Amino acid sequence: MKFYVPMLGKLLVAEQQSSKWQLDSHLVGIQTMCLAIDPFHAERVYCGTYGRGLWRSNDAGHSWEPIGDVPFITGKGGISSGNITAIAVSPTERSGEYGVVYVGTEPSMLFRSEDGGASWQELRAFRELPSASSWSFPPKPATSHVRYITPDLHTVGRVFVAVEAGALVRSLDGGQHWEDRVPAGPIDTHTLVMHPAAPNRLYSAAGDGFSHPGKGYQESYDAGLSWQYPDEGLSEHYLRSVAVDPADPDTIVITAAATPPSFSAGSAEPAIYRKTRGKPWQKVWQEKGSMLLHVASHEAEPGVFYAAGFKGIYRSPDAGLTWDQLAFSWGEEGITGEQLARARNAGLMRQFPQALALSDV
Known part of the structure; x- marks a missing residue:
C-alpha cells in the first residue's frame, strides 16, 4: 500500500519496499x-x-x-x-x-x-x-x-x-x-463517504456535535434527503473523519474529540471509535499526543483500516478493533515557524497531517 499524506510544509509519499519503507517529500x-x-x-x-x-x-x-x-x-x-x-x-x-x-x-x-x-x-x-x-x-x-x-x-x-x-x-x-x-442535515461535515455495497447511503463525520451533542455522526439512507444520528456510546461529539470497511458497509470507524482544539498538536486528545451493525459505538483508541486525525480504508484490503496522526500511520488488521503503528514516523522537522503561523491564521491551527489517501499502485 502507498500512502499520500498532505502536511503543513510538504506532501509525504510513503511506500513499503521489501522490508523497508521509502519516504519521499514533495x-x-x-x-x-x-x-x-x-x-x-x-x-x-x-x-x-x-x-x-x-x-x-x-x-x-x-x-x-x-x-x-x-x-x-x-x-x-x-x-x-x-x-x-x-x-x-x-x-x-x-x-x-x-x-x-x-x-x-x-x-x-x-x-x-x-x-x-x-x-x-x-x-x-x-x-x-x-x-x-x-x-x-x-x-x-x-x-x-x-x-x-x-x-x-x-x-x-x-x-x-x-x-x-x-x-x-x-x-x-x-x-x-x-x-x-435540508433542514435536518449536517451543517459542518468534515468527511463524507459512501460504500459500493450501499447505494444512497451517506456517512458524515461532522463538527455539528460540538454545539449539538449527538449530531457529530450522521447517516442518510436516501442520498441526503433525510438523516439519522446514531450516537449511542459516543462521549466525544466533534468528528473529523470517517471510514467504512470495504467488506462491510455496517463496520464504521471515526475520529472524534470533545472540542476542535483537541485535534491540534498542542492538546491532542482525539479518539477512534468503532461501530458495527446494531451495536453502540465502542472507543478503541485514545492516546494523548498521537493526534489520529484521519482514518481511511481501501478496497484492496477488506477488514483493514489506517489512521494518520501526529506520530505516523497506524494500521488495524481486524476491522478497527486494534491498532499498531507502522514502522516509520515523522515529526515537525521541515515545518518552519512562519508556516505554522500561516496555518494558524488560515484557521488550521496545527492540524497535522491534513489528509490521508491510499493507493495500491
Missing part, C-alpha cells in the same frame, strides 16, 4: 491540503495546496507540476483561487482516459474539469444557492471553504459537497444545478 515548503487519485488511472494524482493552487502527478507521486492557474491556461478557463481545499475524481464520470475532476476552494467556489485538468469550468450555480449568504468558517467568519467533495459511487452525475461551515448540498447533473441543504 512540494516542500508548500502547505498541502488535500489529495485525490484518479480511479481510472491510479498514476494520475491531484494535490491541492493553500496559496499555491493545484498540482498534478502523472507517475504516482514521483513528480509534480502546477495546473489550473489562470495565467498558465489563459483562454481555457482556470481556477480563480489559489486556495484549494477539496478535490475528488468521479468514479462514474469519465472523459477519455481520465475521470472528471471536481475542485473546491476558499472562498467557497467549485470547479469541474473534463480533460484531466487542462481546462476548468466554474460551477457558478453552487455559490448562488440560497444558503450561501450564511456560509462562514468560525476561525475566519468572513469567508468559508469547500471542505469535502463526494461524487456518487453509483449514480452518474450525482455529487455531494460539504461547505465549512454552513451546508451539505448535492447536484444531480454533474454540478450544473444544485439542491440546497
Whole structure:
C-alpha cells in the first residue's frame, strides 16, 4: 500500500519496499491540503495546496507540476483561487482516459474539469444557492471553504459537497444545478463517504456535535434527503473523519474529540471509535499526543483500516478493533515557524497531517 499524506510544509509519499519503507517529500515548503487519485488511472494524482493552487502527478507521486492557474491556461478557463481545499475524481464520470475532476476552494467556489485538468469550468450555480449568504468558517467568519467533495459511487452525475461551515448540498447533473441543504442535515461535515455495497447511503463525520451533542455522526439512507444520528456510546461529539470497511458497509470507524482544539498538536486528545451493525459505538483508541486525525480504508484490503496522526500511520488488521503503528514516523522537522503561523491564521491551527489517501499502485 502507498500512502499520500498532505502536511503543513510538504506532501509525504510513503511506500513499503521489501522490508523497508521509502519516504519521499514533495512540494516542500508548500502547505498541502488535500489529495485525490484518479480511479481510472491510479498514476494520475491531484494535490491541492493553500496559496499555491493545484498540482498534478502523472507517475504516482514521483513528480509534480502546477495546473489550473489562470495565467498558465489563459483562454481555457482556470481556477480563480489559489486556495484549494477539496478535490475528488468521479468514479462514474469519465472523459477519455481520465475521470472528471471536481475542485473546491476558499472562498467557497467549485470547479469541474473534463480533460484531466487542462481546462476548468466554474460551477457558478453552487455559490448562488440560497444558503450561501450564511456560509462562514468560525476561525475566519468572513469567508468559508469547500471542505469535502463526494461524487456518487453509483449514480452518474450525482455529487455531494460539504461547505465549512454552513451546508451539505448535492447536484444531480454533474454540478450544473444544485439542491440546497435540508433542514435536518449536517451543517459542518468534515468527511463524507459512501460504500459500493450501499447505494444512497451517506456517512458524515461532522463538527455539528460540538454545539449539538449527538449530531457529530450522521447517516442518510436516501442520498441526503433525510438523516439519522446514531450516537449511542459516543462521549466525544466533534468528528473529523470517517471510514467504512470495504467488506462491510455496517463496520464504521471515526475520529472524534470533545472540542476542535483537541485535534491540534498542542492538546491532542482525539479518539477512534468503532461501530458495527446494531451495536453502540465502542472507543478503541485514545492516546494523548498521537493526534489520529484521519482514518481511511481501501478496497484492496477488506477488514483493514489506517489512521494518520501526529506520530505516523497506524494500521488495524481486524476491522478497527486494534491498532499498531507502522514502522516509520515523522515529526515537525521541515515545518518552519512562519508556516505554522500561516496555518494558524488560515484557521488550521496545527492540524497535522491534513489528509490521508491510499493507493495500491
